[in-house]
Amino acid sequence: HTEAIKVKMRGVHHHLWKGGRWTHPEGYIHVLAREHHRANSQGYVYEHILIIEKVLGRKLRKGEVVHHINHKKNDNRPENLMIFKTNVKHLAHHRKESHAN
Secondary structure, three states: OOOOOOOOOOHHHOOOOOOOEEEOOOOOEEEEOOOOOOOOOOOEEEHHHHHHHHHHOOOOOOOOEEEEOOOOOOOOOHHHEEEEOOHHHHHHHHHHHHHHO
8 A cells, every 4th residue: 555655844835834924922023034143943033133134234243132112022113123232231221111100
């Protein structure tokens, strides 16, 4: 008897393919960019990282953190993104914001 061979469909060949872009339940948008230095094990990178790198004309440096000014994690317009040199500075900014409210 012949046995069917299962082929693992990936990317554009998979029936659930949505263009290499998806939104995490936490709200962040992920984009397929397998060769990117910050890609996860599945080859996805946060969209806000790709956008800020394009605006800057360079890759983010180690330790740099992208912040969403309006706190909407899926609002990746360049004017809504800012960079902190370290996560410590990013967290300090959040503390300052929470004390202002």
